[in-house]
Each structure stands twice: as C-alpha cells, then as structure tokens.
Amino acid sequence: MRWAEGFIAVDWGTTNRRGYLIADGGRMTDEMEDDRGILAVGREGFDRAVADLKGRLGDRPLLMAGMVGSNRGWVEAPYVPCPAGLPELAANLKWVVRDRIAIVPGVSYSDGDAADVMRGEEMQILGAFAEGMVAADALICHPGTHNKWIRLEDGRITAFRTVMTGELFNLLREHSILADLLSAPAEVDDAFEAGVRKGLESDELMAELFSVRARVLLGKAPRESAASYTSGLLIGTDIRIGARAAPQEEIVVMGRPELTSLFAAALRIGGRTAREVDGEEAFLAGVKHLSELIQ
C-alpha cells in the first residue's frame, strides 16, 4: 500500500514546523524546518503551506502531528482520552484527504476536577516506547513552552499534567519587571543550582521571583546570575510539582536537547535519576510505527 512506500511526516507547532521525508522501512531521508507555524500560516493558508511542503519534500502522503490539529490549526482532530497508545491514535486519525493527508489527534486527561491536554508530545512518547527507547511503564518529563509530566503504563499514556514553566519564563523575560535581568542565557552553574534548590524547597514562587530583583537592587546578588538563578528556580518548582508523586523512580526527560539537559541537571541536583531521550528521534520513531498501523 501507499504508506509503506514512503510518506512525509510533519511536526507542526504553534510557531514553527519540521517536515521529514520518510522512505520505505521508516528511514528519514530528507528534512526541512521553517517558522511557518500555525499562527503564521493562518486558517486560510494551509492549502498553500502544504503545497510548499510537498514541493520541498516530494508528492507523498502526509502524516501531521501537533497544533495543526487544534482549533486554531487546519482541521480539528478531537482529543483521544487516556489511556492512549499508538493503536488509539491510529484509530482516531483525522483524514483531511482520504488515504492521503492525516492529522494525529492529541490526548486528553480528565479526572474529577483535573483536566489536561497535549498535542504533539504523544507522538514522541509513544514512538519512544514502540522503538524500545522507553520502558512500558515510565514517568516522563517533556520540557517545552508547556512542560508535561506523563505517566506511561503498559505502553499507554494514562495520566499527565502540564506545568507552564517555559511560558512563564518567556513572559518574565520579554514583558516583566525582571526582563532586563533575564536577557542573558540560562546556564547550569552555581546560580542555577541555588535556584533549583530554592524551587524544590519553597512553595512561594510568586514571591521568590520578586526577590531576584530586590537582591540585585540591594547588592546581595550579581545581576549576571539572575537568568540562571531564575531558570533554576522555575525548573525546581516544576520538578517539585511533577516528580513528588514518584520519589524513587527514574525520570525520562524527552524533548529538545537544550531543554532536556537543563531539566536533567536540575533533577540530578534534586537527587533524582534522569535519562535524556532526543525528542526528534522519538518523533521519527512515532511516525514510523504509527504509519504501520494505518489501514
């Protein structure tokens, strides 16, 4: 059938997109990346944006994941509720063009008052499991604009929680009273470690953030350390929330390497075992295994 002969996989997010040409057998043979995320493309621009993708990678069937399936994307692909594995995603693909263009659904979690959603991370998580990069039962931390803590059980996503760490850091850096202190890149240094420790022990983040500025104003901390300290403070707070339910377990940190390295470092500062998995490799494993389930 057509998909076994190769297809284009797209990780289409809010602010950028990555396209991959997948040959028979699941090998990736070509790729592209640009800033044509769903906000830049806009509702009416997807026909042209997809034609452009095909022009660059070839005229093949398309398998797309991420915010392209959201209510601000091309065609909405309703969330699949937990527990969700690759078979549930395959059974709920949203076909934009029958047999030719499919959008992978996101995953939702709902339990009493709790509610959460993801779009895109599920391909990486379930791909990593299918490829043997992650065990069938695992706690996964997926940093990004919205960091997600995911419980994988028997190869399926059974629960998850989103912490707005990355977005908060961006808001603070771009628009807040801390902006001028946060322009330097965050690094894993002594200030980062101090921030992580404060975040792990304190439940007063909204006050600790102002202290960053006050300490600089009063000459108690160098302004050069503020970005690393604040990054550590936010990540430490995030880990306190996400990892508290499993105090002994190894944590798999999956995503973009520049973010997984920060979170893995913070986890180790907190005495946790962390293992990094490259998010792009996991995504490619996900689309390969998912494509094999397409009838």
Added chain:
Amino acid sequence: MRWAEGFIAVDWGTTNRRGYLIADGGRMTDEMEDDRGILAVGREGFDRAVADLKGRLGDRPLLMAGMVGSNRGWVEAPYVPCPAGLPELAANLKWVVRDRIAIVPGVSYSDGDAADVMRGEEMQILGAFAEGMVAADALICHPGTHNKWIRLEDGRITAFRTVMTGELFNLLREHSILADLLSAPAEVDDAFEAGVRKGLESDELMAELFSVRARVLLGKAPRESAASYTSGLLIGTDIRIGARAAPQEEIVVMGRPELTSLFAAALRIGGRTAREVDGEEAFLAGVKHLSELIQ
C-alpha cells in the same frame, strides 16, 4: 516656614502620576491625575513634567513619592532600611532643590537570603498609622502590580514581602495562552471563590493555570468563568504566602478600592478578618504628617 503654608504632593508611579495641592493644615484643595508616569516622562523630561505640574496646581514646594525616586526616575533616593517610620523617611529625603523639591526614599528589607524593596506604599502605610487609621502593630496587605505584605510594629515597617500577583495576572491576560480566556473583568462570584479556595490549598499554581485552559477545552468549565476563577486562584495563592505567618490576626487591606475589595473578599473566603483602608486617603495622611517633620 514655607511648607506649613502649603505644598504639592505627588504620587509618581511607573505608568501614571497623581498630584495634590495641600493647603495649610494638611487639607487637600486641588488634584490632578494623568498618564505621565516615569516611563512616559523619561530621564530628560522631568524638568518639563514638574513645570507642567506647577502650572496646574500652583508654584509651591514639591514632595514626591514613588518610582520617581528609583534608578529609572528623576533622581535616585536610596532606600531606607527597615525598621522605617515617618521620622526615618523625613531624615532621608532626597532634595532635588534645597527646601523646594524633595523625593521620599523607598524602604528596603534584608535578612539573610531574603531581600525586598518598596517605593510609594510606605507613604500610605505610615500615613495611615500617623492618622490613626491603622494600629501601631498590624499586618497590612497592599495589592497592586506587586502585592506587598507588610509587618508594622510600634508604628514602623519592620519587614515586608512582595508577591508578583498583579503583574502575573497582567502578563497572563495580555501575552499568554490564557489571554483569550482572561479578557472579561474578574468579579467576586462562585468561580472567584472556587479559585481562591484552590489557591489557598494548592502549592501548584503553575500547573493549575494550565488546567484553566484545559477545562474549557474539554467542556468541564464555561469560558465565561475563567477570568474570575484565575483571579481568585492567584489571589488565593498570594494570601496563602502572605498570611500564613499570622493565622489569627486581622489583616488591613490598603490600596485602590477596586483591588482591596477583591483581596478582602478572598481573605473572608479563607476565614480571615479583613478591613479595607483607602490608599489615597492614607497617602494624603502620609504627606501631611511627613511635611510636619520637614525642618
């Protein structure tokens, strides 16, 4: 002497300023307000901005408080460390023009790792005490862009802590993924109460914020309730941090009435006794009593 015959008091903040003509005896007889905060005026614009003030309120001595004395204002007035009362402020006025134009210093707090600063609130707090609106020993909550929890002992500010609640709400409403949900005005309704209770009990604010969006996406909460719920969630979190050290004490909520009413309502939801004090009245009391200390 000159000051007893009347003066102009200015509460000069980051984004706006309020000027008052104070007659002999401390009565306010004229006032103005505009959006010429320190950011709009800029370093080089203060001569003209002050001339404009005098043109509208009269050629009198000027007593100015707020961000006008910050390192981004007209002339920096170094912080007075805690404990700070009106006598300490009077002894540390920054004279821009001898005997004619004075800037009130801010107050700083430093203890080990802790550090905090304020500019402007001190005039309200110490004025309210001098006028008998607040007891000599009190816990004061001063909501604003940066909410402050202030310990007043024997009529002096001895410690305080800033929580970035107002700024975070503004960042979320203007720039975050929650922006479209937060455009409605926050009101004291059932959703606000639910948010306050969640904030008081949870130490996972950064995760609870994303849940606001997820519950709407999954149809578990009406989008109309999101602004009030989120306001309550942030204020409840703020109160958990600020009021925990004094579980039985009455809390004086001082500032702009539209904010003190929200915080007082949240405090009452949490079973606390709250009393509101109008921040403008307190400021006018502050400049009156401070002017009497000017030699």
